[in-house]
Amino acid sequence: MKNNKFSRRTFVKASSATLAAMSLPMFLTGCSNTSTEAPAAAPAPGNAPPQGRPRPAEASISNPWEAGSADSFTRYYFDTLMVETRYMDADLPSTKMNLFGETFDTPIMTAALSHQNNQEVKGMVVYAQAAAACNAVHWMGMGEDQELEEIVATGAKTIKVIKPHESNDEVFRRIRHAESVGCFAVGMDIDHPFNGRGGYDRVYGLPMKPKSTAEMKSFVKATKLPFVVKGVLSVHDARRCMEAGVAGIVLSHHGGRVRYSIPPLMALEQIADVVKGKMKIFIDCGIVSGMDAYKCLALGADAVSVGRHLMPLLKEGVEPVANRMKAMTAELAGVMAATGVKSLKDMDPTVIHKTLF
Numbered sequence: 493m494k495n496n497k498f499s500r501r502t503f504v505k506a507s508s509a510t511l512a513a514m515s516l517p518m519f520l521t522g523c524s525n526t527s528t529e530a531p532a533a534a535p536a537p538g539n540a541p542p543q544g545r546p547r548p549a550e551a552s553i554s555n556p557w558e559a560g561s562a563d564s565f566t567r568y569y570f571d572t573l574m575v576e577t578r579y580m581d582a583d584l585p586s587t588k589m590n591l592f593g594e595t596f597d598t599p600i601m602t603a604a605l606s607h608q609n610n611q612e613v614k615g616m617v618v619y620a621q622a623a624a625a626c627n628a629v630h631w632m633g634m635g636e637d638q639e640l641e642e643i644v645a646t647g648a649k650t651i652k653v654i655k656p657h658e659s660n661d662e663v664f665r666r667i668r669h670a671e672s673v674g675c676f677a678v679g680m681d682i683d684h685p686f687n688g689r690g691g692y693d694r695v696y697g698l699p700m701k702p703k704s705t706a707e708m709k710s711f712v713k714a715t716k717l718p719f720v721v722k723g724v725l726s727v728h729d730a731r732r733c734m735e736a737g738v739a740g741i742v743l744s745h746h747g748g749r750v751r752y753s754i755p756p757l758m759a760l761e762q763i764a765d766v767v768k769g770k771m772k773i774f775i776d777c778g779i780v781s782g783m784d785a786y787k788c789l790a791l792g793a794d795a796v797s798v799g800r801h802l803m804p805l806l807k808e809g810v811e812p813v814a815n816r817m818k819a820m821t822a823e824l825a826g827v828m829a830a831t832g833v834k835s836l837k838d839m840d841p842t843v844i845h846k847t848l849f
């Protein structure tokens with residue numbers, strides 16, 4: 493991968509066997525064919541990587557789904573990046589973030605989840621309340637109008653992500669609804685049009701369809717809110733989003749929905765090089781610590797989202813979720829301090845050392 497921004501120092505040379513173990517299963521595996529949402533297991537709470545998942549290089553070739561899964565490969569990629577320390581002239585940092593005219597206490601946001609309500613707990617509302625308690629940006633995925641209204645009523649600055657419905661009337665209706673209830677921004681997850689079996693997907697019976705640049709432009713024009721596109725993993729899509737006037741993109745493989753996806757962090761540098769500050773760059777998938785967040789921010793992301801890592805806490809209430817988000821922000825501040833970064837705009841990719849790629 494092209495890397496013109498930071499150290500190419502290589503501490504560990506990848507053997508050809510290692511690389512083959514990573515790439516072949518990825519090549520062999522097909523798509524996930526879920527028609528609802530990411531089914532992958534939640535990572536264990538705390539900083540540890542998800543338990544029980546072999547690293548790609550160690551995984552058995554007879555289990556290509558595991559060896560090549562986007563989630564395990566994403567985790568592996570995070571862990572191959574090392575951070576150098578810079579103490580001279582360093583000080584305690586600020587993690588404040590400005591986004592679309594508002595100031596937040598942290599660049600660590602929630603992710604666009606859905607389906608978190610059950611009979612005991614309205615998990616989606618708890619999630620929003622926790623984001624509000626942290627003065628963090630909140631994201632919401634699919635869901636009905638009333639659920640969005642309840643979420644926005646918590647006071648959380650909410651970005652609503654709309655599915656790529658075949659019917660643009662339905663998309664426009666949902667954009668209007670998001671605007672009318674006071675969402676902070678609105679957008680679309682473009683990575684949900686196909687079912688992985690050579691057809692278009694259906695979500696709760698409604699047909700999905702990929703969107704053209706012209707259609708995206710019409711969504712952008714239809715609202716005063718910033719319009720974001722989620723599911724970008726290529727310079728190709730990033731350029732088209734810029735052409736459409738999109739305000740921000742989320743680098744995401746939707747929690748491994750497509751099993752062979754490249755880690756979002758791996759696509760980040762190339763995309764950031766092309767975007768050059770013209771759109772905001774957000775990133776999610778597998779972020780479980782302040783250190784993970786730091787690596788994304790150092791390499792060019794404006795903010796990061798955390799989904800499955802927080803999901804197990806939703807049933808425990810607002811405080812545990814908010815505490816975990818705050819702890820991640822504190823971890824981020826700790827790494828910023830030790831690397832001489834005083835604010836988010838001072839992030840410097842040259843602190844990152846690649847050990848493998």
Ligand SMILES: Cc1cc2nc3c(=O)[nH]c(=O)nc-3n(C[C@H](O)[C@H](O)[C@H](O)COP(=O)(O)O)c2cc1C
Nearest residue numbers: 529604605606633634681746747777778798799800
């Ligand atoms: C239960 C669940 C529901 C999700 N629903 C949506 C959704 O409706 N829209 C969307 O764009 N992404 C959805 N996602 C994907 C997340 O926004 C996010 O991209 C993914 O979980 C990766 O981040 P994570 O590793 O921090 O969980 C969902 C993920 C999960 C686990």
